[in-house]
Amino acid sequence: MKRRVIMVGVDDSASSRAALKWALKEAVWTGAQVEAVLAWQREDAFVPATSMGVHPYGEKPQRHPAQELHFAVVDMRAEVPSAPDVVETTVVGQAKDALVRASRHADLLVLGTRGHNALVGAVLGSVSAHCLKHAECPVVVIPPRAVPS
Structure with a gap:
C-alpha cells in the first residue's frame, strides 16, 4: 500500500510554521509522510555572512533557504512528539507555482496564510x-487565528 504524502508550504512566516506543525500532527495520526517545500526567487538571494559572521554592510546575514527550511522543520518536529522524518x-521559483506542482504528488497540501490586507483572517493570501x-x-x-501568539 502506498504511503500518503502530506505536502506543506513553508516560508519564514509564523503561519507556515503553524501549517507545518499541523501537518506533523496529522502525519502522526495517519502515518503519512510529510514533505516540506520552500520556494524562493533568485532576486531574494540570501546575503552570505563573512567568515567573522558579520556582513560588511551592517545587514543581518541571512541563511540559505535550505537552512531556513531545515531549522523550521527541526523546530516544529521538537514540538510534535513522535513526528515523522520530513x-x-x-x-x-514562485511559491504558488512550486506548490501547485508539488500537489501533483501529494494526497494533501497544507498551507498557512498571511492575508496582507485590512481583512486579515477574512481573506486568503494570494x-x-x-x-x-x-x-x-x-x-x-x-488560518491566522490558529497561529500561537
Whole structure:
C-alpha cells in the first residue's frame, strides 16, 4: 500500500510554521509522510555572512533557504512528539507555482496564510488562494487565528 504524502508550504512566516506543525500532527495520526517545500526567487538571494559572521554592510546575514527550511522543520518536529522524518525540498521559483506542482504528488497540501490586507483572517493570501484554485489534491489552509501568539 502506498504511503500518503502530506505536502506543506513553508516560508519564514509564523503561519507556515503553524501549517507545518499541523501537518506533523496529522502525519502522526495517519502515518503519512510529510514533505516540506520552500520556494524562493533568485532576486531574494540570501546575503552570505563573512567568515567573522558579520556582513560588511551592517545587514543581518541571512541563511540559505535550505537552512531556513531545515531549522523550521527541526523546530516544529521538537514540538510534535513522535513526528515523522520530513523530506525537505527547496525550489527556485514562485511559491504558488512550486506548490501547485508539488500537489501533483501529494494526497494533501497544507498551507498557512498571511492575508496582507485590512481583512486579515477574512481573506486568503494570494498563494493560498491560487493553490485552492489550482492544486491537484485537497488543500488545508491554517488560518491566522490558529497561529500561537
